[in-house]
Amino acid sequence: MNLLIIIPAFLVTIGVLVTVHEFGHFWVARKLGVKVLRFSIGFGKPLWQRVSNDADRVEYAIAALPFGGYVKMLDERECEEGCEIPAEDLPRAFNRQPLWKRAAIVVAGPVANFLLAIVVYMLVFMIGQDAMRPYVDVASESPAAQAGFQPGDRVMAINGVETASWDDMRMLLVEEYLKSPQLLFSVSTQDGAQVQRSLDLQGVPMFKDEAGTLDKVGIRPWLPEYDVVVHDIMQDSPAAQAGLQAKDKILGMDGVKPAGGHAFIEYIRAHADQPIAMQVERAGNQLVLNVTPRIDPKTGAGQATIGAKLEAPPRSVLETAYFTESFGPLESLWRGMAKTWQMSVVTLKLMGRMLTGEVDLKNISGPVTIAQFAGLSASIGLTYYLGFLAIVSVSLGVLNLLPIPMLDGGHLLYYLIELVKGSPVSAETEAVGFRVGMAIIGGLMVLALYNDFARLLN
Template structure:
């Protein structure tokens, strides 16, 4: 079921965003008087086809939903009747051709603004940025972060959710400097903590940002308290009961369920001495773990699950809604911020400071699409906005066959006073195809490596 949701969400998302992009080209081409022959969403065999309008434009939905195109009348591609010559794309002024080309990415940016705006109106749902565990020796530990710290600000930016904490830390960390973070401690004090983010390569390495900082977000099952205990399992045989709070194991104090899980997994088939608190009194239990195979590794297991505090889980959820005018301003701001951040990370990829494994392919995008669709409308709108502006940015790169490559040709044409030769364009097309093929190969490789673990 999850697979089907991911596939459906991916097809809807890519189909919608490709349509938006190509409609930008189509709309401006028509306004410039260019004759449009075909508007195709997808490649390959047509699944749906219709011919309409004064120009008898062919509208197509094709089988492979990984792109699309707008085919315009052009003498370089086929003979054009004398009466239609003024409407050929290649006969337009360089400024009109530039407008037509740039219209696709512009449509993606406008869509991102609209999606973010609607997201802010519907309501942004997030999780309160409360720290669960801090890994010893980590960047967060060195900065003095403690369990139950609530992150209030990253320098001048308010951070009501973990998403905004990560976004602002990444943005500030790209400058390779120390970043000031305001937290409210468990005792209610507001304290500034200094995170050393001077190692940009560590920040941009593969993996989740919080993991690299050494922070585990607090979750409603973070406390070391037993919930469901499977009958006849190792925990039940040892006398563990629902509600028991773990105090220590083998003489080592524990403060989180994650620490307990790590201890058990590392000791397959071993006997543990566990002290728990039950009804206010300490109880000592002897528990022998089972041996379980997981991805070729032997781990310990006890067939018990943590207690989930549903009230605390609800209290951790935050949803903020905005009026239409404020939402529009925030939509423009979020689109700008995410565009700048994307460009900065892309530059770090080019310079080798960011891990190439961060490049996601269609499989990962489909997975993100499915997850966001399940979470709700707000999350799916955010996903659509981010992918849309990413498409806009990528298409503006000065790579032949992309919109940015065509814009580069037109800039050269303006400078030299004549169009780039068809031979130069053909060579550029081949170079562009190789570059795109290499990028797609890397993206698919990253997808398969994630699947294989």
């Protein structure tokens, strides 16, 4: 992917998320009368600085390392030896505030991330984007096949909760699975019958590796059958060497007629380095071409290809499978709130199941993966990038609420202890907690970076 897209998209993503998070702390602190000394986006040497003209003389800065930020407030505990805080400023020191004010300032950062996600999701629903209706194709010998799913089934609801699009169904399936592995699907078949299909996912390792959850279930998007026609051929590719040409219609592969572009691609991927007898129709004549799919290292996915681009499905097929999903302002706001809540709960549950080993640690991603997806979503379109931004904002909000020292949730844990025992935790306890938190966060960062580079190498 083009670095000219990846780098700006990543910087905008990190910049927006960090700014919103830190502004939450900043805004609430100022509203509650706490004196703010510095608002910094990034760490390290400042690249840009400005001092406000008001009485507080707040220093605003953008620093060299963009992975985070901070709001520095007046605090006697951070006053170095020899420094002196003016008497008139002491009532505005953070450490002198009542417990509820300190807790409100700390929780404001994650809350700002959740509010950002709500607003962004609201915008996505108002702008509207193409969505795929939840028609399913079924992999043989999969849990879905055992449950009786048939190609062309349309999922109407899971456990009584209606679903309108493919993405809705995917998230709802994960959400309901985390409650119970026994799921009840309401399905409309191709002949219009309304049936129930019981899907038992007990014992299915849904999150043990990076494969998609729907792949584990054995369902994938379905399109009505249509003719597969070649649009273009890449130079020096297996397709070019075999004599395949643009406008060729694919009649069969080893005698098997592809039901559509997806089936054609899957067959190619399943036959790496294996010759395929491809029956094609060209200008009314039928030909048989021998083509051998090869692994293309440029794809980064280790998948076989022949170097042929296919024409888009016919308009009638696209109109059957796709629709534009958009809503009015109030409906979009409600859906934005519901989507943010759903993502927050699912994220928190998946984090919890990492502790039990049910969710593989390979699913933890770092800045490299975030940058890749930022660039990918930005290259597809605005609404896809906004959706990605909302997902990362929710993840940042949930992560910061975990009761780990150094994070906002760690401070809230200290305040809960203070509420119970009637006095703040000791400086020694905070120092030990800081070292523990530093070790946990450092370990997670190392693991995330390792996963990132492992994906790149693979």
